Amino acid sequence: MLSSNILFLLSFLSIVYSFPIKLEKRNSRFNYQDETIYGVNIGGWLVLEPYITPSLFEAFGGDDSTKPVDEYHFCQRYGNELATEILQNHWSNWINEDDFQQMANFGLNFVRIPIGYWAFKTLDNDPYVQGQVDYLDKALDWCKTYGLKAWIDLHGTPGSQNGFDNSGLRDSIDWQSTQSNIDLTLQVLSEISVKYSSSYYSDVVIGIELVNEPLGPSLNMDELIQYYENGYQIIRNNGDVPVIIHDAFYQFNGYWNNILNTEIDPSVWDVILDHHHYQIFSVGELQRSIDDHISYACYTGEVESTEYHNTLCGEWTAALTDCAKWLNGMARGARYDATYLNDEWIGSCNDLYTANYDYFTDPTIKANYRKYVEVQMDAFTHGKMNGWVFWCWKTENLIEWDFKQLVSLDIIPQPLTDRQYYNQCGW
Numbered sequence: 001m002l003s004s005n006i007l008f009l010l011s012f013l014s015i016v017y018s019f020p021i022k023l024e025k026r027n028s029r030f031n032y033q034d035e036t037i038y039g040v041n042i043g044g045w046l047v048l049e050p051y052i053t054p055s056l057f058e059a060f061g062g063d064d065s066t067k068p069v070d071e072y073h074f075c076q077r078y079g080n081e082l083a084t085e086i087l088q089n090h091w092s093n094w095i096n097e098d099d100f101q102q103m104a105n106f107g108l109n110f111v112r113i114p115i116g117y118w119a120f121k122t123l124d125n126d127p128y129v130q131g132q133v134d135y136l137d138k139a140l141d142w143c144k145t146y147g148l149k150a151w152i153d154l155h156g157t158p159g160s161q162n163g164f165d166n167s168g169l170r171d172s173i174d175w176q177s178t179q180s181n182i183d184l185t186l187q188v189l190s191e192i193s194v195k196y197s198s199s200y201y202s203d204v205v206i207g208i209e210l211v212n213e214p215l216g217p218s219l220n221m222d223e224l225i226q227y228y229e230n231g232y233q234i235i236r237n238n239g240d241v242p243v244i245i246h247d248a249f250y251q252f253n254g255y256w257n258n259i260l261n262t263e264i265d266p267s268v269w270d271v272i273l274d275h276h277h278y279q280i281f282s283v284g285e286l287q288r289s290i291d292d293h294i295s296y297a298c299y300t301g302e303v304e305s306t307e308y309h310n311t312l313c314g315e316w317t318a319a320l321t322d323c324a325k326w327l328n329g330m331a332r333g334a335r336y337d338a339t340y341l342n343d344e345w346i347g348s349c350n351d352l353y354t355a356n357y358d359y360f361t362d363p364t365i366k367a368n369y370r371k372y373v374e375v376q377m378d379a380f381t382h383g384k385m386n387g388w389v390f391w392c393w394k395t396e397n398l399i400e401w402d403f404k405q406l407v408s409l410d411i412i413p414q415p416l417t418d419r420q421y422y423n424q425c426g427w
Contacts, residue, residue: 029240030149030206032272032310037149037387038416039110040103040403041315042139044392045095046115046132047155048074049166051326052395056090064331070165071116071156076127084129091135099393100142106407107416111148112314112389113139114155114212116168120188123158128168140196143204151207151244151314152192157185162215165329173218182227185211190234197239207272208235209244209314216248224248225259232260232271242270246314251275252300257308272386275304276315277376280322283335283342290368293320297372297379298425305383313380315391318373318411319400323349355397360409369400369411375424377416382427 044052048071060067060077068074075083103111115136118128136152143150156167158181159174175181189210196205210231214224232243247256258264260271277300279285279293288296304311321336322328333339337349351359360366380388390412395402399409406412413419 029202029242032242032270032386035386036381037110037312037389038108039112039149039387039389040108040393041112041114041153041389041391042095042099042393043114043166044395045091046113046119046135047071047166047168050330051324051398052392052401053090053094054325054396056086057326057330064326067330069330070168070170072127072169075129080127080129083127084131087129088131091132095135095139095393097138097142097145100139100146100148102404103393104146104148106403106414109148110150110206110387110389111139111143111393112151112153112209114153114166116156117154117158117185117188118156118168120191121184123184140201140204148204149206150204151209152196152205153209153212153244153314154185154188154192155212157181157211161211161219162213163218164213164215167212170329173215175214176220176223182223185227186230186234189231190238193235193238193241197235197241202240205241207242207244209246209274210235211246213246213276214248216250219248221248221250228260232268240270242272244272244274244314246274246276252303254307261308271309273307273309273311274314275300275311277313277380278315278317278319280317280319281335283344283346286321286336286346290320290371293372294375294424297375298427301379301382301385301425302427305385307384310384310386312386313376313388316376316380316388317391317401318369318406320369320372321347321349321352321400323352324398324401325353352400353398355399355402355405357399357409360399360411366409366411369406370413371421371424373406373412374419374421377413378419378427379425382425 043049050057057067068077113136115132118126119130119132122128140150157175159177160167160169160172161175163171163173192208210228228245235241235243256273260268262268279296322334323336328340334349335342336346338345377388390403392401394404399405407414
């Protein structure tokens with residue numbers, strides 16, 4: 001016979017569990033609800049992007065039409081032996097321990113590290129070379145040394161998930177075309193999660209991103225969601241690393257609220273939604289005034305702060321133009337000066353192709369960039385937005401995209417909380 005205390009407890013539990021409750025576990029690796037990320041992406045290092053390190057592609061000589069357009073064709077043109085030698089030199093020198101010390105000195109607490117599937121496994125006909133994982137491990141050790149957290153970001157998939165050169169293979173979106181591509185990607189996720197879920201990395205690795213920037217409008221979204229669910233389970237089976245999903249360029253409508261939702265499936269926990277915000281990849285965006293750019297940044301921060309998942313802005317920039325050489329791809333110009341996908345001239349790109357410090361020290365221009373940087377920092381730390389990750393840490397010669405150079409010009413504030421333009425969103 002049950003005691004009255006036990007009967008009371010059972011009665012109480014029946015009442016409590018008749019209501020929906022959130023059973024999400026608090027992850028010891030990072031508290032995304034209460035802690036804020038201030039980070040940078042280490043772009044152009046373990047995945048090549050021609051506009052970040054143009055010298056690697058300029059070495060081929062000739063005009064732009066004869067150069068490789070991405071890492072796939074870079075390795076194909078050089079062949080395995082020479083490509084390995086050149087890329088080993090690049091990996092050894094483009095980023096080193098001093099960079100991580102500087103990041104910490106600038107007040108950053110986080111890095112997002114892009115890496116391609118080919119660093120772990122390759123297809124039979126892939127020209128890619130390997131060796132990147134050794135440098136990823138060095139980076140994570142440097143994070144330990146300087147107190148930085150990190151995401152491992154799967155930036156490129158077999159066949160490409162978006163057709164961008166930053167996926168390794170431009171002008172192709174064949175990731176979902178064969179099950180073998182998906183299977184290989186999941187095998188890579190498994191290898192990543194087994195290694196980086198270990199206790200050695202528990203104080204550094206606070207996220208594994210299932211895939212960077214899948215181009216939702218060109219993909220089967222049901223299949224992408226299934227991949228997210230499968231990828232989540234693989235990572236969770238191997239440990240407690242938070243799982244990062246990208247919005248696939250579907251946002252502002254609660255699209256992701258019911259995907260990997262703890263209240264729908266109490267076994268799900270620690271899923272973070274990654275948004276990327278650039279206001280330069282359409283003519284309409286480029287025609288915005290600085291006040292319009294600021295208003296839109298505030299709008300994104302306000303809307304995304306109400307989503308179900310904890311969210312952050314995993315990529316954003318100071319750039320107000322698409323003028324950076326090869327930003328839109330090798331042998332392509334810019335919309336801004338009507339040399340790519342635009343017949344209407346907006347402005348000159350001459351001062352923006354390279355590091356023209358005089359251009360950025362003009363008082364009006366500098367003020368506009370500083371306003372734009374500050375408002376994004378504020379918008380992406382509003383409400384449930386848990387922080388920002390600037391793209392990118394450094395470039396060879398493009399100030400608009402270069403965190404280090406923007407700090408030196410006092411366009412990115414130091415300390416990061418310093419403001420010359422307060423309360424631009426009116427919150």
